[in-house]
Amino acid sequence: MGKQNGNGSKLSRRNFVQLSAAWAAASAVGLDPVFGTVKELYASETMKPEKWVPNICAYCGVGCGLEIGVNKDKVVAVRGMKKNPVNRGDLCLLGKNLPGMLYTKDRLLHPQVRDGKGFKKIGWDAATSQVAEKIKDTIAKHGPDSVALYVSASEYIEEYYVYNKLFKGMLGTNNVESSARLCWASGVVGLVTSFGADSPPCAVADVDLADLFVVAGYNMSSSKPVLFKRMVQARKQNKAKMIVIDPRKTDTAQRADIHLQLNPGTDLILFNAFAHVMLNEGLVNEKEVKSYANGFDELKKHVQKFTPDFASEKTGLPKEQIVEIARTMGKSQKGLFMWGQGLNQSTTGNRKANAFMNLAFLSGNIGKPGAGPLAITGQGSAMGLREVGSLPHLLPGFRLVPKDNQRAEVAKFWGVDPAKMSPNKGKPIPFLLKGLEEGKLKLLWIIHSNPAATFPNSSWARNALSKAETLIVQDAYHPTETSKYAHILLPGAQWAEKEGCLTNSERGYTIARKAVNAPGEARPDMDIVMDVARKLGFEKQFAFKNSEEVFEEYKQLTAGRPCDSRGMTYARMEKTPGIQWPVPTADHPGTPRRFLDRKFPGKDGKVMLRSHDHKDAAEMPDAEYPLNLITGLIAEQYHSRTRTGKIDKLARITPEVFMEIHPDDAKKHKTTEGAHVKVATRRGSVKARVRITDGITRGSIFLPYHFGYLSGEDQAVNSLTNNVFDEKAKQPEYKACAAKIEKA
Ligand SMILES: Nc1nc2c(c(=O)[nH]1)N[C@H]1C(S)=C(S)[C@@H](COP(=O)(O)OP(=O)(O)OC[C@H]3O[C@@H](n4cnc5c(=O)[nH]c(N)nc54)[C@H](O)[C@@H]3O)O[C@H]1N2
Ligand SMILES: Nc1nc2c(c(=O)[nH]1)N[C@H]1C(S)=C(S)[C@@H](COP(=O)(O)OP(=O)(O)OC[C@H]3O[C@@H](n4cnc5c(=O)[nH]c(N)nc54)[C@H](O)[C@@H]3O)O[C@H]1N2
Ligand code: SF4
Ligand SMILES: [Mo]
DSSP states (O other): OOOOOOOOOOOOOOHHHHHHHHHHHHOOOTTTTTTTTHHHHHOOOOOOOOOEEEEEOOOBTOOOOEEEEETTEEEEEEETTHHHHHTOOOOHHHTGGGGGTTSSSBBSSEEEETTTTTTEOHHHHHHHHHHHHHHHHHHHOOOGGGGGEESSSOOOOHHHHHHHIIIIIIIIOOOOOOOOOOOHHHHHHHHHHSSSSSOOOOOOOGTTTTTEEEESSSSSHHSSHHHHHHHHHHHHTTTTTTEEEEEEHHHHTTSSEEEEEOTTTTTHHHHHHHHHHHHHHOOOOHHHHHHHHOOHHHHHHHGGOOHHHHHHHHOOOOOHHHHHHHHHHOOSSSOOOOOOOOHHTTTTTHHHHHHHHHHHTTTTSSSSSSSOOOOOOBBTHHHHHHHHOOTTTEEEETTETTTTHHHHHHHHHHHOGGGGSSSSSOOOOOHHHHHHHHOOOOEEEEEEOOOOHHHHHHHHHHHHHEEEEEEEESSSSOOOOTGOOOOOEBBBHHHHHSSHHHHHHHHEEEEOOOSSSSSSSSHHHHHHHHHHHHTTTTTTOOSSSSSSHHHHHHTTTTSTTTTTTTOOOOHHHHHTOOOSSOOOOOOOOOOOSSTTTOOOSSGGGGEEEOOOOOOOSOOOOSSOOOOOEEEEEETOTTTTTGGGGHHHHTTTTTTEEEEEEHHHHHHHHTTTTOOEEEOOOOOOOOEEEEETTTOOOOTTTEEEEEOOOGGGGGOOGGGGGGOOOTTTTBOOOTTEEEEEEEEO
16 A cells, blocks of 8 residues: 655655655555655745634535634635534545645636637626627527526535526526536436435444445545545444455555445446346345335346346456345445445446445334435535536425426525426536537536536537627636636635535535635625626526525525525534534424334335346447446546646646556557557547556556646546537436547
8 A cells, every 4th residue: 555654854856756666566556545644735824824714625525624723814724623413523635735726826706708719807797798788689589498507516605506596596597517427417317316316314423433435436535525434433443344346456445345346337237237137136125125216126037047147248347246245235234335426427327326226215214313325426416406406307495496396496485477487307417518609509617617627538628618698707717728718707705715605415414614815706696696787687586685684585485395494593603613504493302313203205115126228338348449437536636637737746746647557458548557658539639657566457448637738638538538428417428438549
């Protein structure tokens, strides 16, 4: 394991080179993202803070509470918040290095408009007037659905509320889309179709109780380090088993008791084979399962063809191992089933999520503490945005756009004519971009997202963005891969510079207090949108003086809904972080776990066992493109690197795109460790440095996806990926396409 020991000295470039070499040698991620001890990499304090301000990490869905150390209006330190029940004072490499993202040379400081090939500064009044006018004119000419908003899954509840109130309530279009689409859409559709509603049942504290962790397509040690560390510690105490299912021997897999290094894309076959063994060997309590689940007989019949022999042939795993693990699952009393993008980012991601949850249902691991499917979403606010309705089919309080009565409730609350609120769902981002390409969508306003870097087949996405009649980009930085295409650029305040609250993946509330003023003229995203709303004539509906007033209005709309949050206030969030909805009254303690009575939101109060067939990825390796390309994250970078890419000590660890390849394939393709190669697919090509490792299955290569074309035209990893999407959820298939390698 690539554990490094800090010796307190400053890391020189040479040390970094050594670090990088150690990193490479430890196959996947050698810097020990979980128990990392290179002091310099974790040190955040640059000056003694005068005060500490409660906030939350800007990155992943674990949602670690933290305190921001401030001195003279500058963030000089962060520390984990001890009283936050999720992280209990801990922070990972990314969390510890948050302050570095604020003070970069490329912060967007002023509103700007396109001026020839460049941009020129304008004042806020002119900028928001222009945005309002463009929206008004476009809707007058082409109707409400000719405009759209694309936001992130990392914003505050209040921001989402304001966005949705304006677009869905006042402007009459449900085109409010979010990057949650790229992130967890298949998993959420899986939850909805397995449980009958969007209902994550478990709590993070369940990891302290479990006797079995099944981790599928999830590189948790790098993507959720604080949670994974807690799992590793709990496992030791409870003598729990950890099974990791991943075609790569990731750092996570290396720490597991059993690593199932399956052939990519074959998970559904494996899960159905587990069900086959459990059902045929009498490991399932049929009467009990039927009392809370529908679809039992159908599934039993369906999985008969998924014999261990058949699964072994398809997955490449030994038959005996498949049988043994099915038995372990069947016998487990407290099994936690956790999954990530290795299942979701697929054209059949929703099916894989269903088939994975079947295993929890069949083994009785549901409706009790320490057991069940624990879905920790990718971005920090993916849960919150769903509650507030920040997707094209949703309205606040998990209400559904097409449901007349639910739409009418919201219309009444907002004081608008129900006929003005559109009954048609808005469009997911693949269709919004297609709309731009075809000239049907005229105006796109992007807040807090960088699709020109993160969307699959990014050359196509860039071309679509370039076709917009009006593209408004609201970001904390400029240039980004996306901002280049903007007509209007709006500077957003970011983490530490604004106030709001969010709920993390376990439905827990945390407040983010403003710690410092934003640089230049940057302003909170919510304030910018409200200014535009008021200029569009909705002064009365957007008379909020601050985010707390917005929250107070939003929470009234949760009355009687699954996410009832009327018992929450800012003061309560600050005093007791992590209270989980439903929390209907001020004296309600919150709800750590749901469905302990095994009464579910689905038909007859039951969950659904779903019978699915396997389908190959849209593009499989062939004679011309013989390799399967997997993309994913690395521990020290976050998404498109607009933030972590500028923190020198993080950026230097992995300065360029690398490619993991199996020794046998390296030989076959006549390449060597450290060489540069050209990785090509039917859509584009990228230059990558070769890392030879037996940690990846033969026939596949792996590239980290964080690099966009601003890192170099030949570094844009998403110019390779395939713009095909989950059949239901429309999440991209980032984990599989056909590739070849050539001499660079
Ligand atoms: N450091 C860091 N942390 C992050 C982020 C970040 O950018 N950087 N982003 C956050 C966000 S938004 C998200 S969504 C999460 C993502 O977190 P993860 O889901 O953990 O990350 P990925 O690397 O996308 O994919 C997980 C694993 O799926 C495996 N995989 C690929 N194909 C298959 C397959 O066919 N079957 C199986 N079983 N596995 C497969 C890959 O090898 C990879 O190890 O991380 C969050 N945390
Ligand atoms: N090939 C491949 N591609 C992938 C993935 C993969 O596994 N493989 N994973 C996908 C996943 S899981 C995800 S979640 C997406 C992420 O995709 P994106 O959401 O597009 O990625 P980010 O880099 O997080 O973009 C956030 C943008 O908002 C800006 N920003 C940060 N804070 C603020 C703020 O407070 N206000 C404003 N206005 N702007 C702000 C940042 O500078 C940045 O430009 O990428 C996806 N892309
Ligand atoms: S685990 Fe996630 S939320 Fe916690 S500090 Fe790390 S990136 Fe932030
Ligand atoms: Mo994500």
